[in-house]
Amino acid sequence: MEQRKEITMSRLQRFLVVSLIAVFVATLAPAALAESYKFGASKPGGSWYPIGTVLQRLADKNYGDKVTVEIGGGTGNLLNVMSGKLSFGLASATSIQEALKGAKMFKGKVAQAKKVRVAAVLYPNYLFWLVWAKSDVTSYQQLKGKKVNVMPKRFSFQALNQQMLGALGIEYKDFSKVNYLGFNDAVAQMKDNHIDAYLGPGEENYAPIVQLATHAPIRILSFSKEDVAKMKAANPGVVPFTLDKTNYKQKNDVNTVQTFLLIITNEDVPAERVYKLTKTIYDNLGDFAGAVKAFERVKVANATGDMGAPRHAGMDQYLKEKGLLK
Template identity: 30%
Template sequence: MKKTLIALSMALLTPAMASAENYSIGTGGQSGTYYPFGGALAKVWTDNIDNISVKAEVSAASVENTIKVVRGDMLTGLAMGNVVLDAYEGVGKFPTKMPVNVLFALYPNLVHAMSLKDSGISSVLDMKGKRVSLGAPGSGTAVTSAALLESMGIDVEKDIKAVYLNYSETTNALSNGQIDAGFIVGGQGVGAVTQFALTKDIQILSIPADAQKKFIGEYPAYSSYTIPADVYKGVNAVDTLSIWNVLVVKADMSEEMAYQLTKTAYENIDKVRQVVKAAEMTTPENASRLAGVPLHPGAEKYLAEQQ
């Protein structure tokens, strides 16, 4: 009888022990860069760190990932730097300061303010009175696009007809004439925009230099960026804004876990680059690109060893 009880206890404990080794990395929609990037990282970690299994989780991206990391529902998540900074400072979508750290920076996201060439829209200011997708609810795109429009004097509640669509929904709605303009904030060559440009005559609107300067003054985590000509079919060079993406983790993650995640990611980054070209920017030199949010001590330990 005693042996039976012991066996039963072990059987009950085994699933809990196994689940404690299973983790997720928050990504975004499947038409963006976050999902393949997160999937590649998950595989690298699963294949090279003992006793853990990591899977990529589809999500609404930055805001959702940051919240779920803090709640302990995700091990880590990809997020735009401005969102993580807001969480750390307890502003914007975050009513209180969140216990977040950065594991390391990944690559810059670029503001793609898009419309069809025959839309009659030639600048962001022409979006007034139009139907505009600001990005998926809870995404960094939605945070950035709303902040940019407000900075340029456009009230997102009164001056436009705002809808909240993810990458593929935005390009589909533009193609079908359901909206007039839309924002995608993603890496250079992001798949949704690349595919959109192959099927439609699109334009990506430049952000004027004075508007960029004003916005960067209000949100110092951003910087200016020029998308080269022909990154997207038929699209000339575009002056826009960029913001670094980062891996966000909870501040109380163990130093050893953060160290192993950072070490393994950098030692196998070539495998990630085979999947996502943007990972060429994921280097130890760029690890601390997001000012204002501390790196996790475990990540700092690894980076110090490389100097």
């Protein structure tokens, strides 16, 4: 009888020990799965840096992941994702097309470019070339001989500016001065009349352009259908877009082009890491919209479209869970 009790107690003790170990392991599991990785954004002052900071907070809260937000810019982010220096980065769809061609900064890197994968499709950015409304410049041809800002050299939109100008028969040497300033400096320089034109990204309510329009009336240059066709031929990653004239108090609707902002990754990044990022982005759009208003235009359905690079398997996993992919 006593022996049976001892056996029963022994079994009970083993059960309790195993249960405690299971609880202990379960408690440690999230920490064990936590990762550290780098996310390429851009300089503070634009709309990209806040995307990185919101992701940083949510990744830590939801998964214990430690995200370092790197200051890069679209072209820089793409190069660093291609080389494996970044796990993720923000870049325009148009930049991927340039990388796949091996153009300019991407010369000799086509093999690396082919490893780029999409981790999330965000919102479209518009190409805005603008001057003061009081300026005598009413078309892009009249920008020749002017002082312009084209964005920093490693920014996606600097490369896009150069390409779109080329499609329209204009080179940087046609300007009297070319500046490669970030958003804050570009706004300050234009307010002080040190530059005549801002060439860069825009949206309906884009902070740098809002600052300029608040300072004085602005004119956003419009393109003809023929101009847009030339621009699209130069880079299939751009598509036509018409800005309603009520934005920034324009006299007429503005015809320009747009390109989607993407979060890109490398095919070598683990699927689970990409899945967590994709889920963090799309399951928390409200958090991102609180920091970057353009996120109100992010549609998960757009994620299934052709953005010039294949989706990562981790992104596909999320889209399948949502019933957007078979």
